[in-house]
Amino acid sequence: MAVDKETVRKVARLARIAEPEERLEPLAKEISGILGWIEKLNEVDVDGVEAMASTVDVSLPMREDELQDGYTGGGQPDKVVANAPKSEENFFVVPKVVE
Amino acid sequence: MTHPTELTLAELRDALKAKDVSSGEATDAYLTRIEAAGELNAFITVTADKARAMAKASDNKLAKGEGGDLEGVPLGIKDLFCTEGVLTTAGSHILDGFKPEYESTVTTNLWNDGAVMLGKLNMDEFAMGSSNETSFYGPVINPWRRTDNDAPLAPGGSSGGSSTSVAARLCAGATATDTGGSIRQPASLTGTVGVKPTYGRVSRWGVVAFASSLDQAGPITRDVRDAAIMLRSMAGHDPKDSTCINRPVPDYEAALGQSIKGLRVGVPKEYRLDGMPEEIETLWAQGIEWMKDAGCEIVDISLPLTKYALPVYYIVAPAEASSNLARYDGVKYGHRTKDYFDILSMYENTRAEGFGDEVKRRVLIGTYVLSAGYYDAYYLRAQKVRKKIFDEFTDAFEKCDLMLTPSAPSAAFGLGEKFEDPISMYLNDIFTVTANLAGLPGASVPAGLDKQGLPLGLQLLAKPFDEETMFKGMHALEQAADFNAKPDEWWG
Secondary structure: OOOOHHHHHHHHHHOOOOOOHHHHHHHHHHHHHHHHHHHHHHHOOOOOOOOOOOOOOOOOOOOOOOOOOHHHOOOOHHHHOOOOOOEEOOEEOOOOOOO | OOOHHHOOHHHHHHHHHOOOOOHHHHHHHHHHHHHHOHHHOOEEEEOHHHHHHHHHHHHHHHHOOOOOOOOOOEEEEEOOEOEOOEOOOOOOHHHOOOOOOOOOHHHHHHHHOOOEEEEEEOOOHHHOOOOOOOOOOOOOOOOOOOOOOOOOEOOOOOOHHHHHHHHOOOOOOEEEEEOOOOOHHHHHHHOOEEEEOOOOOOOOOOEOOOOOOOOEEEEEEOOHHHHHHHHHHHOOOOOOOOOOOOOOOOOHHHHOOOOOOOOEEEEEHHHOOOOOOHHHHHHHHHHHHHHHHOOOEEEEEOOHHHHHHHHHHHHHHHHHHHHHHHHOOOOOOOOOOOOOOOHHHHHHHHHHHHOOHHHHHHHHHHHHHHOOOOHHHHHHHHHHHHHHHHHHHHHHHHHOOEEEEEOOOOOOOEOOOOOOOHHHHHHHHOOOHHHHHHOOOEEEEEEEEOOOOOEEEEEEEEOOOOHHHHHHHHHHHHHHHOOOOOOOOOOO
16 A cells, blocks of 8 residues: 555654654655565465464463562663753653643 | 684684693683774674683683593683673664673573673664674774685674674684574685574574574574584573573584484575576585585475565564663663653664664664554564465475575675675575574574685574584585685784
């Protein structure tokens, strides 16, 4: 299926990527080209076939819900925010989101 | 004695244990070569001080007759693996300045076995690419050139820094990752050995995620023995990755040299492509003869769904990527735009500035195929065709123990040659992507040179978790091919 400029605008908004007006048309062309190639899949009969999300045939392993040691443990807020572009008192700082 | 950088990983390991060379000497020798090879652009970060400190610690252990299987061996690490306190970029501008507070399981395993880190290797941005041209840090240059001209060639991708650094002797071995062919295709284009293990064999914890149901880490090395040694160290159960399987890791090195007499080698007829260079066809036929000579039974097999593998991949991988890459928001780590007036414009401008064109393209496709109204037509259908491809492989492996195919549809190509046309770039993975969709182990072994003097690889595929049989086959192929060509050292 061919996508148009307006669809690209909508999808870019959903993906939270600012695309300048002049990029929308070329992107629509590129994405349509790729989707056209992908559409070959419509030839395959998939009636009654289950959708495969993973090749690993095991159920998700469970563990006790308790605090772990090390990297995945608690009590390390300074490490959690260490790479933040902006932080204060171990909080991430973002523009105001609530009026 | 031989210069330490001329030794294979196995030879260096043995020389270190025998104290013929120290890790400090080997590490310095590699750092000197890396410095002289700046033109190849294989490294994003060289960790010289860390390497020397790790080498010193290894030499102390070796002096006491202690140390792990890789004690003192200097390695390059693809910049997709998180390394504690060391810049980790995934080849992207959006991870500017990111120094993880933790270490990936794979690199932890390697350091526990005594390996030394030389630095972080260049790669396609978020592992999306087949030529290393999508890296924010610029393309990596293949050490191989055509005999008749000096045009710079791509080293394959996404693990282009890994393939180039191994081929140019800038490290004893390298880690890499493979989502659609990113270990095997660059190995094929650089005359190196690349192994993508079974999905679930190696932990993905601490590896920057691209497409989580397809990503798997493995080694790129100079020869098959080196790959066996590295994979043994990298593999193993990890409770931190719920898809990492709890089963013992065999001694892959012990499988080398074992007879492959009586093994059934499948040759899938659908891998014979129109317009494929004749030399690849010829090399493949030669590979079949080699396996026959080693006592294998050759079985013709058919995988009619092969032509749908790449289209499935280009729905599943972008869908998973669009979800995985949602985390890059300018809040937690990496780049944040200076140009914003509210939270939405901060997200949108951060991501617009931080991602390159190919990453944006794939995130947009992924978002589109997952969006309301299109999910069933694209994503769900792709997952169903994936199941049929998986079943087709399961059935085919009833008739054979290994499959033999070419690794890539061409030898190394020039920078820029395929960059403008996404689909021609995507076709690079035509022989490799099926193993990712079906979760199978696959490997590329260098098997010959084309008329222009460029290396070509052959691929072996095996049953899930049967890397041992794959290594046996790889070793037999390596012995028969007797590939020992090296690129001329034009750089430095």
